[in-house]
Amino acid sequence: VTWWLLFSSPHTGIQEYQDGVPKIPTACITVEDAEMMSRMASRGSRIVIQLKMGAKNYPDADSFNTVAEIIGSKYPEQVVLVSGHLDSWDVGQGAMDDGGGAFISWEALSLIKDLGLRPKRTLRLVLWTAEEQGGIGALQYYQLTKANTSNYSLVMESDLGTFLPSGLQFTGSDKARAIVEEVMCLLQPINVTRVFRAGEGTDINFWIQAGVPGASLLDDLYKYFSFHHSHGDTMTAMDPKQMNVAAAVWAVVSYVIADMEEMLPRS
Numbered sequence: 691v692t693w694w695l696l697f698s699s700p701h702t703g704i705q706e707y708q709d710g711v712p713k714i715p716t717a718c719i720t721v722e723d724a725e726m727m728s729r730m731a732s733r734g735s736r737i738v739i740q741l742k743m744g745a746k747n748y749p750d751a752d753s754f755n756t757v758a759e760i761i762g763s764k765y766p767e768q769v770v771l772v773s774g775h776l777d778s779w780d781v782g783q784g785a786m787d788d789g790g791g792a793f794i795s796w797e798a799l800s801l802i803k804d805l806g807l808r809p810k811r812t813l814r815l816v817l818w819t820a821e822e823q824g825g826i827g828a829l830q831y832y833q834l835t836k837a838n839t840s841n842y843s844l845v846m847e848s849d850l851g852t853f854l855p856s857g858l859q860f861t862g863s864d865k866a867r868a869i870v871e872e873v874m875c876l877l878q879p880i881n882v883t884r885v886f887r888a889g890e891g892t893d894i895n896f897w898i899q900a901g902v903p904g905a906s907l908l909d910d911l912y913k914y915f916s917f918h919h920s921h922g923d924t925m926t927a928m929d930p931k932q933m934n935v936a937a938a939v940w941a942v943v944s945y946v947i948a949d950m951e952e953m954l955p956r957s
């Protein structure tokens with residue numbers, strides 16, 4: 691009997707090689723196919739797999755971070771940064787990873803502009819390029835702006851879905867956390883007030899490691915890993931109402947922190 695292992699939607703992982711080791715090609719199969727082969731093996735069937743792989747590595751090409759900002763009215767040199775990454779894995783459309791994060795970051799600036807608001811500090815949007823290849827766009831941006839790191843009050847990235855938000859993940863000093871907890875109280879009307887530990891994101895980790903407070907969106911991850919890095923990551927995975935709530939959290943936190951008289955304390 692010949693079975694065609696073509697159904698379902700594999701999660702495409704990555705393979706990294708240390709220097710000097712032979713580069714053995716890597717492939718992934720779906721959970722469904724793995725379970726089927728496991729059943730066949732436990733029945734004692736001999737499994738012969740004919741594997742055709744078409745993956746290629748192309749040479750690097752230029753791509754660009756996209757940056758927009760509302761310049762602060764009182765402390766234009768100081769920055770609150772909101773972000774998501776503009777690239778996606780090479781299957782699917784990247785609606786969830788990370789179109790959602792890119793869009794709520796864009797929407798935060800757009801809402802604040804539409805409301806005619808201008809915070810004291812500069813509110814900057816960065817849509818990172820080449821996150822999936824290892825944070826290449828963010829690393830370059832960090833290196834170019836490193837001299838000004840001390841003037842970043844908060845860096846934010848959404849890269850874990852924009853489904854119904856549970857709250858904000860935050861990394862920073864206890865004093866800074868206390869302020870962020872007060873800011874999140876403003877979101878009582880939409881019931882998203884919780885502040886968790888471990889704010890992170892591939893792109894913003896460069897700043898967090900340099901001591902800048904960092905925040906990321908925590909949301910309902912129930913569906914996330916069913917679509918992540920697969921052909922299923924399309925617009926149908928998204929829910930506009932949930933995205934609106936996520937954008938509201940992003941806009942309120944970034945605006946209020948950018949408009950405070952003081953930067954978030956580092957210690």
Ligand SMILES: *[C@@H]1O[C@H](CO)[C@@H](O)[C@H](O)[C@H]1NC(C)=O
Nearest residue numbers: 767768834835836837838841
């Ligand atoms: C760093 O900040 C200074 C002002 O404080 C500004 O003139 C300069 O353009 C900034 N550099 C970058 C790379 O953002």
Ligand SMILES: *[C@@H]1O[C@H](CO)[C@@H](O)[C@H](O)[C@H]1NC(C)=O
Nearest residue numbers: 765766767768837838840841
């Ligand atoms: C940081 O901002 C302050 C005031 O906003 C400015 O005077 C200073 O030059 C900035 N420092 C750097 C390193 O950009």
Ligand SMILES: *[C@@H]1O[C@H](CO)[C@@H](O)[C@H](O)[C@H]1NC(C)=O
Nearest residue numbers: 855856857880881882883884
């Ligand atoms: C508010 O959110 C919490 C989780 O953070 C949830 O347990 C609770 O049911 C929510 N309340 C309402 C009225 O939706």
Ligand SMILES: [Zn+2]
Nearest residue numbers: 775787788849
């Ligand atoms: Zn991502």
